[in-house]
Amino acid sequence: ETGVTQTPRHLVMGMTNKKSLKCEQHLGHNAMYWYKQSAKKPLELMFVYSLEERVENNSVPSRFSPECPNSSHLFLHLHTLQPEDSALYLCASSQDRTAYNEQFFGPGTRLTVL
Amino acid sequence: DQQVKQNSPSLSVQEGRISILNCDYTNSMFDYFLWYKKYPAEGPTFLISISSIKDKNEDGRFTVFLNKSAKHLSLHIVPSQPGDSAVYFCAASVGDSWGKLQFGAGTQVVVTP
Numbered sequence: 767e768t769g770v771t772q773t774p775r776h777l778v779m780g781m782t783n784k785k786s787l788k789c790e791q792h793l794g795h796n797a798m799y800w801y802k803q804s805a806k807k808p809l810e811l812m813f814v815y816s817l818e819e820r821v822e823n824n825s826v827p828s829r830f831s832p833e834c835p836n837s838s839h840l841f842l843h844l845h846t847l848q849p850e851d852s853a854l855y856l857c858a859s860s861q862d863r864t865a866y867n868e869q870f871f872g873p874g875t876r877l878t879v880l
Numbered sequence: 881d882q883q884v885k886q887n888s889p890s891l892s893v894q895e896g897r898i899s900i901l902n903c904d905y906t907n908s909m910f911d912y913f914l915w916y917k918k919y920p921a922e923g924p925t926f927l928i929s930i931s932s933i934k935d936k937n938e939d940g941r942f943t944v945f946l947n948k949s950a951k952h953l954s955l956h957i958v959p960s961q962p963g964d965s966a967v968y969f970c971a972a973s974v975g976d977s978w979g980k981l982q983f984g985a986g987t988q989v990v991v992t993p
Contacts, residue, residue, distance in 0.1 A: 770923065797979055808882065809924075809969070809983040822980065856923055863979040866912055871923030 768792055770872035772857050778878045781847060787875045789840040789857030795870070797863040798840040800832060801856040803874075809856065815840060816863040847879045883907045884972050886984035894992055899957040901987050903970030906951065910972040914981070915944060915955050918967045927968070928955070960991045 770791045779785050791798060800812040814822035815834040829851075831843040840857055856874045860867040885904045893899045901915075911932040916924035930937040930944045930953070937944050943956045957964055970984040 799979060806985065808884070808985045809981075811980055814979050816979075824980075858923070860979060864975065866975055867979070868914075868926040868929070869979065869981065871916075871925070873921060873923050 770857060770859055770870050772855075772872035772875050774875060775873065776876045776878075778880065779844070779847065780880050781849070783847075784843070784845045786844065787842040787855055787857075787877075789842075789872055791838055791840075791857075791859035791870070791872075793859055793870060795859040795861050796837055797860045797867070798834060798837075799858040799860075799869065800840065800842050801858065801871075803854040803856060805853075812842075814863060821863060844877075847877075849879050852877055852879045881906075882985075883910075884970055884982045884984040886968075886970055886987050888987050889985070890988040890990070892990045892992060893960050895962060896959045899955075899960045899964065899989055899991070901955040901957075901968050901970075901989070903953050903955075903984055904951060905953075905972050905982075907972070907974075907982075908951070909974045910982075911975050912973050913944070913946060913953050914971045914973075915942075916969040916971060916983075918969065918986070924969055957989075960989075962991050962993065965989055965991045 798815045801809045812826045813832045818834045833841040854874045857872040858869040860869045914929040915927040918924040946953045967986045969986045971981040
């Protein structure tokens with residue numbers, strides 16, 4: 767595997783379910799990110815991790831819970847989501863957390879909340 | 881409050897001609913600007929960037945122009961090729977802002993034969 771991978775690619779869940787999105791980067795990067803892209807809207811940064819420490823939480827509701835067990839893996843735990851949370855969730859990584867570093871994106875998980 | 885705006889949701893251009901994509905921003909603190917390209921079912925991929933100390937950066941067929949006084953940047957693709965058909969996102973940041981990129985909503989480019 768190369769680059770940034772995300773699983774699953776598609777997820778349908780009910781509002782009472784608990785699920786997790788997984789991201790893995792094979793680039794030796796030190797920073798990882800979660801973004802949300804809703805239909806016809808810009809990508810919105812959700813969380814930033816640098817060296818496994820959360821350095822940014824962009825006012826994201828607590829029903830989204832990130833976890834970064836090591837510099838290669840990033841999870842987004844989902845519980846009691848709302849239909850408006852349906853979106854494309856993208857993971858990215860970069861060499862470090864400064865904005866001057868190019869961010870490499872995974873293909874995303876298309877989430878539908880019923 | 882959207883600080884980066886791409887006002888043209890779509891652009892159609894003939895193969896071989898120039899594609900010009902525009903992006904406006906409101907935050908004068910932005911000092912680094914990037915363009916990303918996205919194909920369907922794939923994540924965005926980095927295309928080209930420019931620092932605020934420059935007004936032009938060129939990489940092959942892609943050139944980005946920055947007009948700080950107008951808070952405007954543009955991406956020129958010359959010549960346009962069918963493989964350039966994709967969604968293009970403009971992004972901006974304050975350099976040491978913990979990797980916080982502000983993205984525009986994107987412009988869908990279609991290159992026709």
